[in-house]
Amino acid sequence: MTGTQSNRRYGAEASILLIGMRGTGLSTLAFMAARALKFRVVDSEQVFHQVTGLSRHSYSSKYGATEYRRRELELLQSMLSQNSQSCIIVCSLGAIQGTGQEYIAQYSKGHPVIHVMRDAKSVQKYLKSRDIETVTELIRRTDPIYRRLSSFEFYNVNDASSDHCELNGKTNEQVPGTLTLKQLEADFVQLVERISFHQTYPHDAREHSFPVSPEVRQYTYALPVLLSDWSEGFSRVGNADILADALQLIVADYRTVRHEQGLDDLTATRISQQYFQAKRQSHLPVMFHAARYTSTDFHVRSMIGPPVPDHAYMRLLNHGLRLCPEYLCIDLSIDEAEILRLVASKGSTKIIGDIHIEEPGVDGWNQPGRKELVEKAQRLGCDLIRMSQDAQNMDDNFAVRSFAYKIKTDVGIHVPLIAYNTGRLGRTSQFLNPIFSPVMNPVFSPSSHPGPTREQLLTVRESQAALYSSLVLEGLKYGIYGSNVTHSFSPQMHNAAFDFCGMPHEYSIFQHATLGPLREILQREDLGGVSISAPFKQDVRQYVDSMSFEAQAIGAINTILPLRSKSTNPTTLRNRTGKVTGLHGDNTDWTGIYECVQRNLSPINAIKPGTTALVLGAGGMARAAIFALIRLGVRTIFIHNRTESNAVRLVKHFQGKSFSKDQDPNCYHSVSKHDEAAVIRVLHSRDEPWPTNVAAPTIIVSCITVQEAEDKPPVNFTLQDSWLESTTAGVAIELAYTPIETPFLQQIRSLADQGWIACDGLQVLPEQGVKQFELFTGRKAPQKLMRHIVYRVLHEAEAKTSDRPPA
Numbered sequence: 001m002t003g004t005q006s007n008r009r010y011g012a013e014a015s016i017l018l019i020g021m022r023g024t025g026l027s028t029l030a031f032m033a034a035r036a037l038k039f040r041v042v043d044s045e046q047v048f049h050q051v052t053g054l055s056r057h058s059y060s061s062k063y064g065a066t067e068y069r070r071r072e073l074e075l076l077q078s079m080l081s082q083n084s085q086s087c088i089i090v091c092s093l094g095a096i097q098g099t100g101q102e103y104i105a106q107y108s109k110g111h112p113v114i115h116v117m118r119d120a121k122s123v124q125k126y127l128k129s130r131d132i133e134t135v136t137e138l139i140r141r142t143d144p145i146y147r148r149l150s151s152f153e154f155y156n157v158n159d160a161s162s163d164h165c166e167l168n169g170k171t172n173e174q175v176p177g178t179l180t181l182k183q184l185e186a187d188f189v190q191l192v193e194r195i196s197f198h199q200t201y202p203h204d205a206r207e208h209s210f211p212v213s214p215e216v217r218q219y220t221y222a223l224p225v226l227l228s229d230w231s232e233g234f235s236r237v238g239n240a241d242i243l244a245d246a247l248q249l250i251v252a253d254y255r256t257v258r259h260e261q262g263l264d265d266l267t268a269t270r271i272s273q274q275y276f277q278a279k280r281q282s283h284l285p286v287m288f289h290a291a292r293y294t295s296t297d298f299h300v301r302s303m304i305g306p307p308v309p310d311h312a313y314m315r316l317l318n319h320g321l322r323l324c325p326e327y328l329c330i331d332l333s334i335d336e337a338e339i340l341r342l343v344a345s346k347g348s349t350k351i352i353g354d355i356h357i358e359e360p361g362v363d364g365w366n367q368p369g370r371k372e373l374v375e376k377a378q379r380l381g382c383d384l385i386r387m388s389q390d391a392q393n394m395d396d397n398f399a400v401r402s403f404a405y406k407i408k409t410d411v412g413i414h415v416p417l418i419a420y421n422t423g424r425l426g427r428t429s430q431f432l433n434p435i436f437s438p439v440m441n442p443v444f445s446p447s448s449h450p451g452p453t454r455e456q457l458l459t460v461r462e463s464q465a466a467l468y469s470s471l472v473l474e475g476l477k478y479g480i481y482g483s484n485v486t487h488s489f490s491p492q493m494h495n496a497a498f499d500f501c502g503m504p505h506e507y508s509i510f511q512h513a514t515l516g517p518l519r520e521i522l523q524r525e526d527l528g529g530v531s532i533s534a535p536f537k538q539d540v541r542q543y544v545d546s547m548s549f550e551a552q553a554i555g556a557i558n559t560i561l562p563l564r565s566k567s568t569n570p571t572t573l574r575n576r577t578g579k580v581t582g583l584h585g586d587n588t589d590w591t592g593i594y595e596c597v598q599r600n601l602s603p604i605n606a607i608k609p610g611t612t613a614l615v616l617g618a619g620g621m622a623r624a625a626i627f628a629l630i631r632l633g634v635r636t637i638f639i640h641n642r643t644e645s646n647a648v649r650l651v652k653h654f655q656g657k658s659f660s661k662d663q664d665p666n667c668y669h670s671v672s673k674h675d676e677a678a679v680i681r682v683l684h685s686r687d688e689p690w691p692t693n694v695a696a697p698t699i700i701v702s703c704i705t706v707q708e709a710e711d712k713p714p715v716n717f718t719l720q721d722s723w724l725e726s727t728t729a730g731v732a733i734e735l736a737y738t739p740i741e742t743p744f745l746q747q748i749r750s751l752a753d754q755g756w757i758a759c760d761g762l763q764v765l766p767e768q769g770v771k772q773f774e775l776f777t778g779r780k781a782p783q784k785l786m787r788h789i790v791y792r793v794l795h796e797a798e799a800k801t802s803d804r805p806p807a
């Protein structure tokens with residue numbers, strides 16, 4: 001049942017072919033991928049119609065089946081050869097019958113061919129006329145054909161369970177269909193980018209906090225979960241964050257072993273479905289791990305039962321590569337030729353050579369042959385090696401660190417090593433191991449489970465807390481600096497996040513009328529970082545030695561990180577005290593705005609060349625808003641500010657800029673596409689009618705400080721009607737959050753029946769805070785918690801003022 005063999009390496013511009021049954025979402029997915037990669041969509045059905053003037057069915061009835069086949073093959077060949085670059089080509093079964101199939105199989109050697117699947121019910125809904133049994137049977141018959149012709153597969157999951165809202169701290173609200181489509185888009189685009197080695201700008205702006213993979217960062221964690229247990233476990237996750245950095249999905253399929261071929265098509269499809277479901281719900285990089293032993297080998301540790309026959313094991317792994325996971329584990333004890341074959345066809349997946357030493361003996365880590373295992377993994381082309389053994393005593397935990405040190409300092413070895421002991425006694429080595437330490441999450445390890453128990457693995461929180469209490473890492477001080485920050489929600493938000501992650505850090509308030517006192521704060525040996533608030537975001541630039549691309553482009557800083565070495569990479573050297581040798585400035589405000597626009601913009605208002613946006617205000621936040629809008633692709637932006645000269649200054653700063661990805665040194669990408677520059681205009685007065693011949697804005701961002709200082713009255717700002725005349729409505733974002741309900745937000749809410757979506761300041765705050773947390777700590781932020789906390793703080797504050805208990 002394997003697909004076509006290829007090395008899964010293609011030119012960055014190679015066209016991508018999507019095949020599958022009608023109703024699986026081919027055209028939608030093609031459109032999504034084309035938009036992200038800046039490719040064109042070519043649809044075989046449309047091509048057939050355009051060239052012959054007839055549908056396939058009419059052509060076949062008119063000219064007969066033989067002539068139809070000949071014409072179909074001729075068109076397929078010319079369509080593929082004429083569009084071999086920069087296209088997403090869609091082919092459903094009609095186009096690939098008979099000889100066409102061999103042609104596609106051949107094509108798949110030089111181009112990614114992705115088989116798209118979906119559940120029978122959704123396909124039936126699309127095809128309308130057929131009953132479910134017929135559709136199921138059709139899928140059963142055609143899946144093997146598509147699988148044979150392709151080298152990748154994608155399961156379009158119809159995932160009602162991930163539809164609960166986690167966006168604004170309130171749970172169980174239904175996410176509108178458009179948002180589900182966005183999740184689908186994010187998943188598919190990510191897959192396509194990985195398959196084709198593209199890295200266009202991240203869709204989730206936050207991904208940018210970690211420009212390096214988890215194996216390059218310090219103290220990352222992998223959560224082992226049986227693939228078949230994922231769904232049930234996830235249903236128990238609720239609104240809790242999963243703090244692991246990767247999901248180790250263990251495929252333990254005993255049917256695979258019984259089946260003569262190793263893996264039958266139905267099982268393969270089920271694995272794909274569960275895999276993409278887990279990917280959708282976890283948003284985590286995945287390690288595809290096929291169990292080597294027939295009894296539950298939940299964690300590599302317990303080798304129980306007879307091993308899965310090699311051919312069955314390899315089939316599972318080859319199927320794994322079709323899903324293009326970030327990582328795939330292979331047992332290093334398998335035949336070397338098999339490992340080499342797998343490595344040769346890995347595409348962009350990183351291979352982890354895995355070895356568990358069953359009987360390590362006394363002082364196992366110092367036994368001969370250990371270093372040779374690492375060398376073997378490297379020689380076979382593995383990207384990482386993972387070694388484990390059962391701890392015999394406490395000393396084994398120090399022996400493994402000393403082994404890892406020897407490997408790290410060996411000039412001939414460059415493959416990253418994951419090394420730890422297993423079992424209760426091995427936990428010390430697990431929290432000391434710096435990459436992909438195994439962790440547990442009680443939600444996925446119910447007591448009835450045969451895998452490692454609560455006592456054998458630590459949680460991420462426990463592992464982190466252990467690093468701090470053993471002084472490997474150190475507790476740090478953080479804070480928010482500004483002239484009016486006593487009511488900021490940032491302290492509660494960051495402190496709750498530190499606590500949740502097992503970090504002893506403290507975040508406090510630095511309220512000052514001038515920038516002067518900041519200098520002393522920035523030199524403290526236990527400083528972790530500072531959030532900068534109004535009105536200092538621009539002036540503070542003179543304090544730093546370096547700035548991120550975004551902070552430079554925006555011309556404002558909201559995050560300062562102390563440097564303690566020459567490296568400006570904030571993710572590798574975090575959580576250490578010591579002399580501050582330099583200061584680095586970054587800006588996370590734009591990500592908050594970027595996220596909120598992306599999340600709330602309905603498909604009808606998807607950003608197009610004609611999209612117009614309006615920014616109110618001209619301070620540091622307005623700068624971030626303009627940057628976010630340009631990054632989102634908006635090319636016409638209006639600004640209105642009470643003091644016009646400040647708005648004019650902003651226009652000068654941004655006019656003609658595209659902030660093309662090419663200019664960003666942190667953004668690694670292989671395609672270079674020219675981005676058009678933005679046009680920015682000032683609206684002189686709030687009474688001025690919206691300019692004729694320009695569409696009314698579909699995105700409005702209000703960056704006006706509602707209460708600039710405690711003694712000033714709030715700015716009472718609303719828009720005149722002609723600025724809100726977009727016929728397709730739009731999204732309006734308020735950045736201020738004290739008070740939460742501003743006159744501007746109320747005005748937008750009154751237009752909800754026309755389709756306007758209002759986004760309050762407490763939706764933006766955690767988004768920028770999440771990125772800030774990640775810069776501060778080098779660890780993934782508990783996003784759901786941070787979103788939740790700000791609303792909780794608000795409700796508590798409201799309850800206090802109205803003297804009633806919080807809801």
Ligand SMILES: O=C1C[C@@](O)(C(=O)O)C[C@@H](O)[C@@H]1O
Pocket residue numbers: 480482488489490531532533534558589768772
């Ligand atoms: O502007 C803001 C808001 C903020 O200052 C606050 O907590 O209020 C926190 C800053 O990080 C952010 O840039």
